[in-house]
Amino acid sequence: MRNEVSIENEAAGPDASPGAAPDDPLRQVLVRYWGYEDFLPLQREAMASVLAGRDSLVVLPTGGGKSLCFQAPALLMDGTAVVVSPL
Secondary structure, eight states, rough: OOOOOOOOOOSOOOGGGOOOOTOOOOOOOHHIOOSSSSTTHHHHHHHHHHHHHHOOOOOOTSOHHHHHHHHHHHHHHSSSOOOOOOO
16 A cells, blocks of 8 residues: 655645644744744645655755755654655
8 A cells, every 4th residue: 555645836835834833843943953934835744744754755846945854854853864865
């Protein structure tokens, strides 16, 4: 059985992201380590997938915030993060 989560790139802004409350641990990490107040579109959803323990493939344009999608959850989880990147 294959689990797949597909998030279409809609014109959702940072306020449309679920879980962007000030007490959200991901948002606290975002502010503390990167100094940003809000997520870019689709970042929060991608991070939620990672934190839920799902294998994740994040495809966003250059400058879309892909690196943060694995860096921020890694700060909240125990263990080692494995990231496969063509860079």
